Amino acid sequence: MSVKxxxxxxxxxxxxxxxxxxYGGRFVSETLxxxxxxxxxxxxxxxxxxxFQAAFDKDLAEYVGRPSPLYFAERLTxxxxxxxxWLKREDLxxxxxxxxxxxxxxxxxxxxxxxxxxxxETGAGQHGVAxxxxxxxLGLECHVFMGAEDIQRQSLNVYRMKLLGAEVHSVTxxxxxxxxAMNEAMRDWVTNVDDTFYIIGTAAGPHPYPVLVRDFxxxxxxxxxxxxxxxxxxxxxxxxxxxxxxSNAIGMFHPFLADxxxxxxxxxxxxxxxxxxxxxxxxxxxRPGVLHGxxxxxxxxxxxxxxxxxxxxxxxxxxxxxxxxxxxxDIGRAQYVSVTDDEALGGFRQLTRVEGxxxxxxxxxxxxxxxxxxxxxxxxxxxxxxxxxxxxKDIHTIAEIDGIGL
Amino acid sequence: MSRIESRLKQLKGQGRxxxxxxxxxxxxxxxxxxxxxxxxxxxxADIIELxxxxxxxxxxxxxxxxxxxxxxxxxxxxxxxxxxxxQFRAQDNDTPVVLMGYLNPMEAMGYQTFVTxxxxxxxxxxLTVDLPPEEALDIAPIFAESGLDPIFLLAPTTTxxxxxxxxxxxxGYIYYVSVKGVTGSSSINVDDVGAKVNSIRAxxxxxxxxxxxxxxxxxxxxxxxxxxxxxxxxxxxxxxANNQENIEALKAALTNLLRPMRxxxxxxxx
Numbered sequence: 001m002s003v004k005x006x007x008x009x010x011x012x013x014x015x016x017x018x019x020x021x022x023y024g025g026r027f028v029s030e031t032l033x034x035x036x037x038x039x040x041x042x043x044x045x046x047x048x049x050x051x052f053q054a055a056f057d058k059d060l061a062e063y064v065g066r067p068s069p070l071y072f073a074e075r076l077t078x079x080x081x082x083x084x085x086w087l088k089r090e091d092l093x094x095x096x097x098x099x100x101x102x103x104x105x106x107x108x109x110x111x112x113x114x115x116x117x118x119x120x121e122t123g124a125g126q127h128g129v130a131x132x133x134x135x136x137x138l139g140l141e142c143h144v145f146m147g148a149e150d151i152q153r154q155s156l157n158v159y160r161m162k163l164l165g166a167e168v169h170s171v172t173x174x175x176x177x178x179x180x181a182m183n184e185a186m187r188d189w190v191t192n193v194d195d196t197f198y199i200i201g202t203a204a205g206p207h208p209y210p211v212l213v214r215d216f217x218x219x220x221x222x223x224x225x226x227x228x229x230x231x232x233x234x235x236x237x238x239x240x241x242x243x244x245x246x247s248n249a250i251g252m253f254h255p256f257l258a259d260x261x262x263x264x265x266x267x268x269x270x271x272x273x274x275x276x277x278x279x280x281x282x283x284x285x286x287r288p289g290v291l292h293g294x295x296x297x298x299x300x301x302x303x304x305x306x307x308x309x310x311x312x313x314x315x316x317x318x319x320x321x322x323x324x325x326x327x328x329x330d331i332g333r334a335q336y337v338s339v340t341d342d343e344a345l346g347g348f349r350q351l352t353r354v355e356g357x358x359x360x361x362x363x364x365x366x367x368x369x370x371x372x373x374x375x376x377x378x379x380x381x382x383x384x385x386x387x388x389x390x391x392x393k394d395i396h397t398i399a400e401i402d403g404i405g406l
Numbered sequence: 407m408s409r410i411e412s413r414l415k416q417l418k419g420q421g422r423x424x425x426x427x428x429x430x431x432x433x434x435x436x437x438x439x440x441x442x443x444x445x446x447x448x449x450x451a452d453i454i455e456l457x458x459x460x461x462x463x464x465x466x467x468x469x470x471x472x473x474x475x476x477x478x479x480x481x482x483x484x485x486x487x488x489x490x491x492x493q494f495r496a497q498d499n500d501t502p503v504v505l506m507g508y509l510n511p512m513e514a515m516g517y518q519t520f521v522t523x524x525x526x527x528x529x530x531x532x533l534t535v536d537l538p539p540e541e542a543l544d545i546a547p548i549f550a551e552s553g554l555d556p557i558f559l560l561a562p563t564t565t566x567x568x569x570x571x572x573x574x575x576x577x578g579y580i581y582y583v584s585v586k587g588v589t590g591s592s593s594i595n596v597d598d599v600g601a602k603v604n605s606i607r608a609x610x611x612x613x614x615x616x617x618x619x620x621x622x623x624x625x626x627x628x629x630x631x632x633x634x635x636x637x638x639x640x641x642x643x644x645x646x647a648n649n650q651e652n653i654e655a656l657k658a659a660l661t662n663l664l665r666p667m668r669x670x671x672x673x674x675x676x
Contacts, residue, residue, distance in 0.1 A: 017540055017541070025540075025541050026538065026540065026541065027509060027536040027537060027538075027541055028536055028538070029465040029535050029536060029559060029561070029583075030538060030558070030559040030560060030561040030563075030564055030572075030583065031465075031559075031561035031562070031563050031583060031586055031587075032563075033538055033561075033563070033564070033568070034561075034563040034564065034565060034568075035563065173468070173471055173472075173475075174461065174462065174475070179462060180462075182464075183462050183463070183464040186464040186465075187464060187465075187466075187467070187588045190465065190586060190587060190588060191586060191587040191588065191591070192586075193563065193586055194586070288513075289510045289513055289514060290508075290509045290510045290513055290536065291462060291510060292462075292464070293536070298510075300510065300514060302514070303483040303484060303485070303511060303514060303515075304460075304484070304510040304511035304512070304513060304514025304515065305460065305461040305478060305510075305511070306461040306462050306510070
């Protein structure tokens with residue numbers, strides 16, 4: 001029962017209160033409401049401002065190194081024996097992931113708004129590194145909140161952030177992971193709201209953040225569209241992207257939403273399997289609720305307490321998801337599936353072995369599902385898998401699983 | 407007239423200021439919450455704010471966040487909190503009780519189910535930290551029908567336009583958050599608070615209680631002078647944290663904290 005979306009319908013969303021259908025919105029304490037409304041107003045002005053857009057495009061080209069290539073994975077295609085598999089290489093961006101597209105955009109916004117102090121939350125550390133990077137370049141004070149458990153498993157990124165001049169705050173409340181880092185960043189923001197810009201890393205949070213992040217990440221989908229036409233002479237038949245909060249996926253999907261012929265697959269972290277509850281797949285196995293300023297699918301217990309999550313990949317280890325994905329799920333425009341930790345590790349190894357590309361464990365979820373999907377499709381079909389980040393940061397995790405001490 | 411409204415009217419008639427203590431339900435243990443509520447009333451509370459624990463209390467500082475963790479360690483659910491209010495009502499039919507918490511536990515229960523059960527248990531008002539009036543459009547009619555007072559927050563950052571529109575939705579009292587920050591923030595500027603409360607009062611007749619940063623008799627009196635009442639939270643919850651093992655010592659400590667605030671507020675009375 002997929003709904004045919006038109007450009008006109010898409011322009012009308014989110015509505016004036018930041019709602020995508022039943023999802024999204026602005027569920028925050030009163031102290032933050034004014035800042036969010038100012039941010040919305042200023043962003044909607046700058047979105048149509050030629051100078052702002054030119055500055056953003058210039059940074060993406062000259063600092064990030066865009067456009068990122070669309071690469072035909074010939075050997076992987078042959079080994080799979082189905083649809084042509086193409087890879088969108090966000091792993092080749094400066095700092096090694098798609099996250100920098102958004103931090104460039106939001107840091108520019110911070111500069112336009114005259115804010116000198118930046119805060120961010122991070123899970124795997126990729127968004128923290130991307131934020132620390134743009135702050136170093138623009139001379140902004142940078143504070144990154146990170147769960148104590150994530151600090152343990154992503155020590156390389158913690159050190160990178162420190163080298164870049166950011167202060168990393170260890171968060172020891174709750175489950176000591178991404179959701180708690182976001183709570184702590186919100187607490188800092190409410191305290192320092194006058195001089196601080198909060199750069200949220202995923203397409204979630206209170207309105208207008210899901211719009212900001214989606215707009216800045218949509219460069220992924222726009223390039224993919226153009227490159228597909230030039231390199232393959234047609235639009236892809238399917239797009240596959242991993243979904244934690246869902247920023248790389250919404251950036252990939254959004255420019256294709258009105259293209260009915262393009263199937264969209266968001267791949268969640270199935271962890272140890274959906275049955276046992278040890279996963280991070282709210283769209284596949286959760287229900288709607290309110291967390292971190294928006295209504296969206298969540299993992300929660302019967303009393304509305306947020307459940308703890310599990311994934312081998314720290315970047316997907318989050319109990320919520322961006323509200324636009326919740327809407328796309330309900331209207332049937334995108335399909336949300338999951339792969340387990342083991343399947344994702346298989347995807348990591350296969351892409352590394354066959355194509356010489358080491359994906360981040362987050363992106364490896366998309367690779368694993370994409371290969372399964374391609375195998376079911378005809379050879380004249382084409383899919384694009386978003387390789388949202390590179391796997392260097394995960395080498396210690398992989399080695400540990402292999403029983404090797406580095 | 408709701409229990410909150412009549413209590414505040416009565417106080418106003420006596421020229422007195424409301425003392426509104428907050429504790430988190432289920433902290434340090436669900437078995438003690440009703441007893442502690444009676445202790446607060448005996449020490450001079452006019453209204454009780456009872457916190458509903460939530461796993462992700464993003465507007466709270468470490469003191470109340472830890473109280474939520476202690477309460478959740480005993481699986482304190484919204485249903486259990488309603489049962490506590492029912493037990494409290496068996497002995498106290500006069501003191502208004504306001505539930506304070508986050509939206510998701512209510513959403514999980516279902517709004518109609520929650521409102522019916524809350525009214526039935528003897529709850530008088532509900533303050534949902536992460537529910538600004540813009541997002542309450544669907545829920546407000548359910549509240550209005552039940553007679554539960556929706557208590558809304560105003561902050562130093564709230565513009566005059568918003569004060570006006572929020573006041574239209576508010577009943578019972580308005581909770582003015584005195585500082586930019588989370589619960590437990592310490593620095594309160596009484597002159598700024600007084601000025602803002604005056605500007606709120608110019609726009610609405612709903613009584614204004616002030617919370618955040620009130621920790622002793624002196625701050626209670628200073629803030630009481632410029633408002634209709636004071637809300638005291640983190641300093642009480644901190645006392646609970648420090649006396650978890652001995653309930654009698656805890657009750658004495660809470661009384662010793664609250665009673666001087668009551669006396670100081672009554673000296674302010676006009």
